[in-house]
Amino acid sequence: MDFRRLKYYCHNSLILVTSGDRQILSAIAEVLTSEKYNFITETSGEKAWEIILQKKPAIVIADWAIPDVSGLVLCHRSKSNLEHPELMAIYFVLIVEDSNSQQRQIGLDTGVDEFLNKPIDGSELKARLRTGIRLTALTKSLTWANQRLLAQNDLLDALGLSDSLTKVLSEQTFADVMPKMMQQLKGFGTYKNYSFLSVLIIDIDLFKAIVDSYGKKIGNEAINAIAGRLSHSCMPNSLIYRHGLDEFVCVTPHSDTTSGKQLSLNLLTSIRSHPIAVSSGLLFPLTISIGGVITALDNQNQQIPDISFEELVSLAEQLLFQSQQSGGDRDYLEIFE
Template sequence: MILVTSGDRQVLSAISEVLKSEKYNFITETSGEKAWEIILQKKPAIVIADWTIPDVSGLALCHRSKSNLEHPDLMSIYFVLIVKDSNSQQRQIGLDTGVDEFLNNPIDSSELKARLRTALRLTALTQSLTWANQRLLAQNELLDALSLSDSLTKVLSAQAFATVMPKMMQQLKGFVAYKSYRFLSVLIIDIDLFKSIVDSYGEKIGDEAINAIAGRLSNSCMANSLIYRHGLDEFVCVTPHGDTASGIQLSLNLLTSIRSHPIAISSGLLFPLTISIGGVVTALEDQNQRIPDLSFDELVSLAEQSLLQAQKSGGDRDYIEVFE
């Protein structure tokens, strides 16, 4: 769509005749302020603006478009400024402002048609480059997503846990005002006696067992949980909660999901496996300053200490430390 704006109705009429004859889709406007509203709402591909619009000049409209940080998509509008044929100073100022092309006044139909053809070619090229760039960004995002997924279990990877999770702490604290998530649980899950399976049956069977357990954990965790691979036979489950009781209950649910029935392997083997869980449940925000302000690394360290307590107690159990 093309927007033509000028306070001179003869200029508007001359340009309109050419646009009609060439079957362009266009809008005309005599007010600079109203033209700006059209630019914001409709985002025309091409704007033909007169230097001498009484309220807001074409030069000002160009400056607003090309330097608008709130609406960066306006920067790609192809801006044609109507200037006096002999006024070189207007052209220099226009170039400094970001004008893409100039159109002499009085209007010459052949010159206008040539300017429009150039504008259409360049806007088409810009759109093509934008589309190609969007595809490239999408591909890069896909590659990033793949790198954050564990290749064996398809849960989030150890790399994601180490690099992404610490940065999410501030976002998780924002959950206090969103859906009333006031607490966070960090549960570290270890497969009991897993080394004996690998030693007896080999790494392939071990990988199948890990994959099966990852599936059960994913199916048994909460909808807002994040499950990460954490070393060879460990996982981490990070979940925001409305209260501490749901964090403790989640740990019990995960224990039950593994011990409830044996892990089936493709070869027909059945392994009655169990897990140990060490965790911490803490308030995301402490209004009364009764608990320490723990970093994510400190939460993980506490969860690891809790896991050692669960393992020392014989496994197939959890040990959860609560801060509230």
């Protein structure tokens, strides 16, 4: 994680410390103050629970032996609260007796994330806090990323840009958008240090035999699974499109031709590495064939003519046919530098 973002979390994440022992509160508060953490201390377990509900701290440090509501009960309320599921993400540190292994076992069963021994050791506390901040920051980042991804998928569905089965971009979007995108990229030359564009057409080897033997439903599940693998294995700036029944197109800008060739190998490996699983329990050891073109966005070589979008796709399809005729599970690439 980015250091600046982690530093931001350290100073802006709320920490709740609750114990009936004021000496424990004082010892912990001293460390938190020296490390410039944002924190609240509370001697009452019930009041601590009200703070958890209202302020939703990132970390709770709670004593096992709070007179009214113990730290263990606070942890259980947080980790099992269906009305406020966001409380389950709180990093919960339980203060226990150093020699009491039974407290630790019960705490783990309840959902405690970490333990802090009595008497409080400053170095141990700092280590627990660093771990807690890192994990809560990572959880928030993953949650935000997932929300953005869901919002993006919803937008693509709303605009009719995604394929209804695989949720990658649709074949119609590829035909409508890609020619304009290619012209724009060429117009910018080395836009964002991207000097090349790869267009890889991907076909599932022997896919018709699966549909003939197991039916359309199983075939759709296999296509969907392969779309997921391709999406996870491509580069962050790649765009994956559906292209016909059992074909996909991966379009990616590159800084050099080497990364384009490596991307093609990565996609091949992602499918052959382990079988495709479907809901019926069947496993299909599938492979793919790839035909692709890697072309310079700003063509300085006068001996190589500019390739139109239609010519580029046609050439990639011819190379795909060669790959299939050679037995599949391989790629044929043409590079224009």
